[in-house]
Amino acid sequence: MDELLSEFVAETQESLEALANVVVALEVDPSDRTLLDELFRFFHTVKGSCGFLNLPRFEKLSHAAEDVLSEIRAGDATPDSATISAVLAVMDRIAQLCEAVAIGESLPDGNDGQLIETLHHCYRMAGAVPEESTAEPAVVVDEETMASTQVERTGRGAATSRTIRLPLSLIDQLMNGVSDMVLARNELSRKLRTGDASPELETAFERLSACIADMRDTISKTRMQRVDRLFMAIPRMVRDLGRELGKSIELKLEGGDVEMDREMVEMVVDPLTHIVRNSIDHGIESPADRIAAGKPEVGTLKVSARQSGSQIVIEVADDGRGINIDAVAHKIVSAGIMTEQDVAKLSNAAKLELIFTAGLSTANQVTAVSGRGVGMDIVRANIERIGGIISLSNNPGNGLTITMRVPLTLTIIPGLLLNAGGLNFAIPRSAIVEILHDNNPTVSINRLAGALTATIRGVRYSMIDLETVIGLPFIERTGPRTLILVRSSSGNPYILGVSQVENHEELVIRPAAPMVMAAGIYAGMTLPDNGQPMLLLDAGGIAQTAQLPLVVDDIEAGEAAAQEEEARQYYTGLRLEELTGEQRVIRLSLVERVEDIALAAFGMTAGHTHAMIEGNLVPCLRSVDVNALKTQGVKEVTCLRLRDGVRELCYPVRSVIDIDEVPTELDLSVAYDVVAGVVLLNGVHIEVIDGFALFASAPDILEQAETARARCVIADAADSWNREILAPLLTQAGYQVAWGGSEGAVKAGDVVLVTSEPATEMVSGSQAAVIRLRNNSDPAEPDDPSIYRYDRVRLLEAISQAGQKRGVA
């Protein structure tokens, strides 16, 4: 409360200074209505503010002055100098009280009553005997008190925190200066990086950087304030007023974290206070009336703030009786502001506007709270002075919503830098709910007749790509696109697809030129640290430009399913994309590791694909079309290396997507081949790979792989056919090839291939299996066991069998 109090004191003192001239001018020309109005407003504001600050003396004084001035205004009388003096005395007393409050002392409760007496007396005298001057007592009293306060003040130091008020233009200049400094620093930093700077120079530069950063922060802070501060006084005010008027009100405050220019906050406080007071006093009915009208006994007052484009929107909505347009029209006529005929010509909307007419009040009684006819005219004047707009949405019988739109002017917001179509943009971080990649398992994107819908964890959102909105081409790049879940001004979030989110930065937002704003998708522009101007996106504007329906439907079934899922059992599965494009899931525990294997390591044997991994041939479970991949420019294939404890398999995939919790429960009806069944993963059907079938599906390959460990000994190393044709064939089939004679004796278990007679002696007597090859396709004798040397299938079969025999033996 201390902050509020000092604010009040500072404001009142400021107003008093400004009014000193007004009072003097009024004395010169007492018939000047505008001066009188200004004086009257001052007292009204003081009365309003001190009402909830619990300053009864201020309230009494200002109420009295307001009363007198109000009567003068209403009676169209000219105040005489005595009355004005008396009013001045009250003003002086208020000034003294201000001083006292500021230094935390209480002013001895002297003669407030006497002052008020004098004031009333003066006014009555003025009415009766206009020429008589009765100002003396007031002035005397005034001087006495002044003297006493001054004596007291000399004894005290200024204990409170000291503030000064600066013209904003000065802060603007400072701000610009710091921005320039930052840019100069960046340039210097670039220069330093290119040349070779000495460490001392760099240290000095670092210190300069830090200083500039600090200074920038501090100066930024001088301007910005959270709207919370604006809202701070409201709860107390609502409570106090509600109690005073015997109404029960539920207050809802929203958007307190919206940051607003300090100046703006100051400008909005008064209008907002007036509107809230009006709402409670005139809008919300007494509990009895509410029950009679069939409404809940407790009235609702909602005050919300949000940023929309280059504006801050502050809304005060109540569920009271709204504005009775006929009553307004009647008042206008009875106050003589317009004739009945003129009013009758107006549309309802125009009649509603009449509540902004000065000196109008629809309240039947003048209360201490409001109802003197100040309020709406001042509210509008204040809002318009800062370039804002005030609008009403009247729902007679059910409530009134007053919307104030005030410009954002110079604000600093935390922003996110993003990239779309090759350009950088900024978006206020406050507009962002969530950022995801489009390959996130919780996201699914559907396109229906051009309309994009993204479903995130069972909630569907409208989706639009930023490139589409701004008419830029999509830039090809690797990696996933980024989806930003954005809050739009209508309250319904939507998804904005962008190429990439780059960074986040505190951004100084400046208003953009009208022709830029005309696009409807920008909220302003900014100059980030790199010195490249950038546009700030307007989340609400994009939704409007893209004509997104902004419908949110929480799929209830989806939620129910999510709850059901929690009860189920899960195992960890690896989601992968097959070379053929399907998504499947495999138990993570089967996967030993994931490796990128060079395309050159893949080969085909007898219709099966092998991969050469760490010098061993590992069977592949999927065929890899080496040539097709090569033409696509693929150099490596991602492979899962599976192991069942003994055997190793290579499972080439296009990509590994993610690790998911997979429910153990399967839909087995669709099981085929290596697919064990289908599970529902984040609302998408995904096939589960059957680990057993996988290993079982390649037994022959595995055996071949085992026999491959047997050595093939080619007896005649000198024969060129053996060297150039047979040896490569065997190597390709995965056998180790040795040459007869050159590598010593033939060991037991080796398979010896004999193509010519002379080599026969070499193998005779050894335990090795011998396979003879012949040159002619037809056997020389009917029981010739030799194999035609180009009969590849029989040859490999024979080697394989020979190897098995060896295994058995």
Next chain:
Amino acid sequence: MSNLYLFAHIADTAVAIRTDEVEAVVRLSELSPVPGVMGHVAGLSALRSRVLTIIDATAVITGIPHDTINSEAGEGYAIVCDISGHSYGILVDGVDDIRTVHNPPLPICGRVSDAWTPYADGVIEDEGLSYFIMSLSSFLDQSSVVQAA
């Protein structure tokens, strides 16, 4: 009103702009494009800590973007001005001179081509040559109207 004029070329036409409106003439280097807006908004450019909205004067008048916009260097001269609180840079073909002209402005004689009609306020003669007198603020006001139409 001073008689000091900035002489420049826009869409191959000689124009004179009162220096009251002109803050500076800068050589543009980098332009950040602004997608989704009217064609004559060439982009944004930083002038120290200020951000200029660059208006392509050639595009406003002829509807065809200025050569420099598409060129790699992207360099060109822009007249910097502050109009209703926003900083603009008006991209022109070239800037010739700043001179004081003592001759009073003259009404336009002859029929001005349609493209120029909205912008020409008058003519000023200096050293035997004629220049259109152009007001930057009305130029910007008009540009929105013309493009919107």
